[in-house]
Each structure stands twice: as C-alpha cells, then as structure tokens.
Amino acid sequence: MKNTLKKLQAHPNTAAQINLSSKQKIFCGIIGILGFCLGMPNFMTKDFGIGGFLPALPILVILFPLCLSIFSFSANSRFEAFKNSWLTSVLAFSASLYWLAYPLSNQGGLPVFVTIPFVLLVGAYLALYPALFSVLFQITLTRFKPYSPILCFIATFLWYFQEVLCSLMFTGFPWLNLSMAFVPWTICIQLVSICGAYFLAGIIAGIALLFFQSFLIVINQEQKNFKVSLPIFSLLAIFLSSWLGFGYLQLKNDNTLTEMFSPFKQETNKIDNLNNKLEVILVQANISQDQKWDRKYFLQTINAHKQLSLEALSKHQNPENPPLVIWAETTMPFDTKAGVSFFEDLKEFVGNNNFLLLFGHISFDEGDYLFNHPRNQAGIISNNGEYLGSYSKAHLVPFGEYIPFYIDRIPFIYEVFQGILQGVGTFIPGDINQKFNSIQLRNNTRLDMGMLICYESIFPNIATKRASSANLLINISNDAWFGKSAAPIQHLYLSALRAVEQGRYLVRCTNSGISAVVNDKGQIITHSSLFKTEFIHAEVELINRNTFYHNISNWLNIF
Structure with a gap:
C-alpha cells in the first residue's frame, strides 16, 4: 500500500487521486465500519446496565469519514465513489441499529431472521447520505490537488450538508450523528453551543481528512516540502486546538463562553442564583x-x-x-x-x-x-x-406511532405494526x-x-x-x-x-x-x-x- 500511495495521480486518464486494489478497498471499508460501530454506543458498551465490557471509544468514529474520504480519493468515477461508500455505510449503520429488530420481533411477532431485512433496509436508506458526501467530494477532488488545504473546508461543509439533509428528508431520522459519539468526552461536544451538532460532525469529518492528507505527506516524504506540508499541518493543529481548547475553556468557565460570540442582545439574563x-x-x-x-x-x-x-x-x-x-x-x-x-x-x-x-x-x-x-x-x-x-x-415516530405512505393498507404490514402502535392505534x-x-x-x-x-x-x-x-x-x-x-x-x-x-x-x-x-x-x-x-x-x-x-x-x- 505504501508504494501505491506514493503514486498520486498514477493514472492521468482517470479521476482517481490514489490507486487502491480491491483488497485494499475492502480493508479500508472494514476499518471504517469497525471505527463507526465501536465509536458509537454498541451492545458491548459496559455502562448503563447493558452488561458489556468496552469503555467509550468515541475517537474511533473518525475512521468512518476518513474511510469515505479515501474512497473519494481512489474512485475512478462517481459511481465507484458512491458504491464503495454506500456499501460500507449500509453495514456500519445496520450494525449500529441492530436494536430495530427488537420491537418487530417482540411486539410485531416476527421471527428474528425476518427482521434482518428491515434493519438492512433502514441502514441502506441512511447510507445514501454519507454516500452522497463521497460523490460530491469526489467531484470536488477533480478540481483541486490532493494536498490542497481547501479540501478540508469542503469536506466539512459537505458532511454538514448531508447531516442536515438526513434530518429533513422523509420526516428525518438523524440518529447516528458523529457528534453523538463524543458525549462521554464532554470536552469534545462544547462546540455545539456555537455551531450545533451537525456542523460539529462536519468539523470531525474535516479533521479526518486532514489526518489522511498528513498521512499522505509523511508516506510520500513531502513533509520536507514546506509549501505542501505547512498548510496541512497548521490547519490540523488549528482545528484540533480550537475544538479541544474551546471545550476546555467552556467547561472551566462558569459563565458560558458562547455569550461572547453572540451578536444578538440577550432578551433574558441570568436570574438570581439564589432562586434558580x-x-x-x-x-x-x-x-x-x-x-x-x-x-x-x-x-x-x-x-x-x-x-x-x-x-x-x-x-x-x-x-x-x-x-x-x-x-x-x-x-x-x-x-x-x-x-x-x-x-x-x-x-x-x-x-x-x-x-x-x-x-x-x-x-x-x-x-x-x-x-x-x-x-x-x-x-x-x-x-x-x-x-x-x-x-x-x-413529531411522531414513523412505524412506531403511525404508518407512513399508506403502506398499512398492505395486510401483512398492517398486522405487524399494529402490535407496535402502543396499543391504541395511529396517533395524530x-x-x-x-x-x-x-x-x-x-x-x-x-x-x-x-x-x-x-x-x-x-x-x-x-x-x-x-x-x-x-x-x-x-x-x-x-x-x-x-x-x-x-x-x-x-x-x-x-x-x-x-x-x-x-x-x-x-x-x-x-x-x-x-x-x-x-x-x-x-x-x-x-x-x-x-x-x-x-x-x-x-x-x-x-x-x-x-x-x-x-x-x-x-x-x-x-x-
């Protein structure tokens, strides 16, 4: 893989920035899936009475956007970027949403093996959004050099865009947001008071890309070329120090720092500390x-x-x-x-x-x-x-409080979800x-x-x-x-x-x-x-x- 990564733009007739073999792409996908599943709360989590043994490992979720970025770098076409990212995301989301099978089996009365296609279907839908990120990013890569510092800002905004889109389409289901994984590390989530959870997820994706670009620089021994390495290493340092530095100051300061950033006059101020x-x-x-x-x-x-x-x-x-x-x-x-x-x-x-x-x-x-x-x-x-x-x-839960798109008219679907609709039918x-x-x-x-x-x-x-x-x-x-x-x-x-x-x-x-x-x-x-x-x-x-x-x-x- 080292020799492969040294050959940037190895094939001038293709759109690929790097050339990876099929086995290398599979390995990359597995790393992304494992990073996502282990970074998010999972069935092996030891806290809250689940009975698992793993501590919180939120930093691993960075491997997921990093993996999708690599797929964009190595894709020869938009379809290839979409395919590799979508397949990886399907498995990552489905594995993290395994619990969707529980109500279908326990209240819906379906055998466990029958619930698997439904979980995969939800995973396949949610995977469309990170796959869209990879396609749009792959299109962007054809217009910039692989070491361009602008790419990190583009990755940030594209990831933010796909998170927002997921929250809006078909009533929205923004469940596996990257920021969510970092809740156990409170210092890492303070930025959401400034930019919100979706944009922090975009920043995490931008940091993942900067790590990958830094890796390429080191592998290709470009670190001696300051015109190439300095902007990337500097941006990485700025992103990380801003992310963690703001979190540290916010937790240390009793008065929220976000008020300092607000251009708006506060309509209400702190109420008396003795009475609040x-x-x-x-x-x-x-x-x-x-x-x-x-x-x-x-x-x-x-x-x-x-x-x-x-x-x-x-x-x-x-x-x-x-x-x-x-x-x-x-x-x-x-x-x-x-x-x-x-x-x-x-x-x-x-x-x-x-x-x-x-x-x-x-x-x-x-x-x-x-x-x-x-x-x-x-x-x-x-x-x-x-x-x-x-x-x-x-905001009602689709399939939990109502059945969307009139699919309850299908007899089998209606019978399954009747057991889930909280015993009283379709809510308004x-x-x-x-x-x-x-x-x-x-x-x-x-x-x-x-x-x-x-x-x-x-x-x-x-x-x-x-x-x-x-x-x-x-x-x-x-x-x-x-x-x-x-x-x-x-x-x-x-x-x-x-x-x-x-x-x-x-x-x-x-x-x-x-x-x-x-x-x-x-x-x-x-x-x-x-x-x-x-x-x-x-x-x-x-x-x-x-x-x-x-x-x-x-x-x-x-x-």
Whole structure:
C-alpha cells in the first residue's frame, strides 16, 4: 500500500487521486465500519446496565469519514465513489441499529431472521447520505490537488450538508450523528453551543481528512516540502486546538463562553442564583410493555408510580419548595377526559402530597367518542391538585406511532405494526409551536418547561423552538421497546447534545431507562440503569440565557 500511495495521480486518464486494489478497498471499508460501530454506543458498551465490557471509544468514529474520504480519493468515477461508500455505510449503520429488530420481533411477532431485512433496509436508506458526501467530494477532488488545504473546508461543509439533509428528508431520522459519539468526552461536544451538532460532525469529518492528507505527506516524504506540508499541518493543529481548547475553556468557565460570540442582545439574563434551583424527581417504574395497555393492570401501573413517588418524596428536605416529579411517556394508560375517576384520584394524590407532577398520558380529541385519534401527551398538575394543561407530541415516530405512505393498507404490514402502535392505534401530531404556560414557584422564580416527548429530542430545530420559551428542557420517553440494547444510550447521548446546543439543563425520565439529568454543558450528572425500578433525586438550574447556536439558528431558520 505504501508504494501505491506514493503514486498520486498514477493514472492521468482517470479521476482517481490514489490507486487502491480491491483488497485494499475492502480493508479500508472494514476499518471504517469497525471505527463507526465501536465509536458509537454498541451492545458491548459496559455502562448503563447493558452488561458489556468496552469503555467509550468515541475517537474511533473518525475512521468512518476518513474511510469515505479515501474512497473519494481512489474512485475512478462517481459511481465507484458512491458504491464503495454506500456499501460500507449500509453495514456500519445496520450494525449500529441492530436494536430495530427488537420491537418487530417482540411486539410485531416476527421471527428474528425476518427482521434482518428491515434493519438492512433502514441502514441502506441512511447510507445514501454519507454516500452522497463521497460523490460530491469526489467531484470536488477533480478540481483541486490532493494536498490542497481547501479540501478540508469542503469536506466539512459537505458532511454538514448531508447531516442536515438526513434530518429533513422523509420526516428525518438523524440518529447516528458523529457528534453523538463524543458525549462521554464532554470536552469534545462544547462546540455545539456555537455551531450545533451537525456542523460539529462536519468539523470531525474535516479533521479526518486532514489526518489522511498528513498521512499522505509523511508516506510520500513531502513533509520536507514546506509549501505542501505547512498548510496541512497548521490547519490540523488549528482545528484540533480550537475544538479541544474551546471545550476546555467552556467547561472551566462558569459563565458560558458562547455569550461572547453572540451578536444578538440577550432578551433574558441570568436570574438570581439564589432562586434558580429546582428539585426534580424522576420516577422509573419499569412497567412491562406486555402490561402497559392491558386494562387489568391499570390500577397496578398507577399504584406503582404513586408508591415510588412517595418513597422519593420522603427524602425531600424542603416542604416550602415543592419538587417537580416526572413520570415517563404514556405512563398513565387513560385519557384525562374518559378516565375521569382515575384522573380525579391522581389530582387529589398530587395535591395531598404537595408536589408538581408532569406525567405522560394519551388523549383523544373532543367529541371523538370512538377513540380513533389518540395524541401522545404530557400533562402537568400543580401542587394544589390543579390540572394546568398539556403538550401534544408534534413529531411522531414513523412505524412506531403511525404508518407512513399508506403502506398499512398492505395486510401483512398492517398486522405487524399494529402490535407496535402502543396499543391504541395511529396517533395524530400536535402543533409544532405549542408550549406550556409558566409556573410560578417562589419569589420571582418561574418554571418554563420545554417538552420533548420521545425522539423529538433528536431534532435540534424542535429543541430550539422549545428552548425559546423555556428555562428547563424535559424529555419523557419509553425505550422499553428495544430491550437491553444500545438504543437507550444512543437516545440519551442525542438528548445530551440538545442540552449543550440550547444551554439548558435537560431532565430525561423513561419507563425502563435510561433516566438521567444532564447539565447545560452536556455532562450526565446522574442516571439510572436499564430495567431497574428506581427514582432519581437531583437539583437542576433554571437557565434563561441563550447560546450562540440558539440565536443564530432562530435568526437564519437553519436546523
């Protein structure tokens, strides 16, 4: 391979910058796949109760964009760049999304081997976007020399472009974002408060390309040619020092550095430090999916949440400041209008025990006596037992809450996904611009909640809308569908990116894990384990200041 890499532009009649054999391309693809799968949370991850043995290795994901860049350098045509990158990406995404087979098998009733094509199909779709990066980058390479420093900026913007495109097309599924892998290394994700998770992923791709260009320079002994080596080595040093240096300063500085970069006047400033604390209790009742929608278990489900809440409240130290207790997505299996007796009993329970309760439940539209149009909602009850309103989930999960493109008309598809549609059928979305009203806590302190139900937390644009009128982000979810897999960890990491982007604390309450409290720097302060019945007691800050990313994304209306 060394001799091959020495022969840049070996074939002037082709578009290839370097010439690789088929075996070398296969080896490169394997390295990219392994780097992606091991860099992302996977089934071998040792944290959060999965039972694995591997520590977090986020740096390995850099091998994935590096591999795709090599395919662009070595491709003789756009089709070859697309083919090699797409095949590699299919395997990388499918292996990382293996957990999609769980609900199809457990709730859909399909044999495990039948679920494999579906996982591969999702992987094949998501692979189109990094493959597009390789094609566009290969086109660019024909116009620049292989050592051109401009290529790193082009790679950055092209990767950013494909990440944004993936988040928008067909309702969007931006799940395996490169930035997500670095959540365990908090210093590496601070830049998202400036540029967002998608652009940080582009920067990571640009760094990967600079490493490859540096490798070519060393292999070809071009490091002695300062006109070639100096710009590349300098850019690599600048990118790395900016990435890690900003992270270090941001974590060290109590006052967010992103305010220094913002050209906009802050509409709200820091509230009094003595009054911006709120005690939260996250109740993880660990209700089985098989029992969740079975009417004979309704009282058992309700009582389990009450009992765990009372146990947590017994540790509450300040009765003058009622805590916020949170129950997970669709915790209460009744409609607040139809299940009047259950609901009245719940309000009385909250009032008698002096706490605020945010709980997930389903609801049906007024006058919908056939209960054909459920909404996935979060409701809030004040500490005096008054129902203060609800939020309806705006961005629904395809195949989990509705079946898109009318394919449910195919009998086999309909039967499979009926078991997954949360026991109540096809949901309808709420208004994307809805919000909770402010809740007066004490003195001049307000609680403004930005709700993100389930996988709404993976979308930066939704989090930006919620943070515009919120000083605390709340994510309620139910990831029990996916068993003891990497899915809950991946979901938690994506949610943590939203906390950094918006400069808000984020509390995440789930039915079976992983429940967690994430601070405004993306640090996971405390968390539960998977499939454990437990509660989390924590104190959070209510933050009103906005990050640069929040301001610029609103102004430009970018995601």
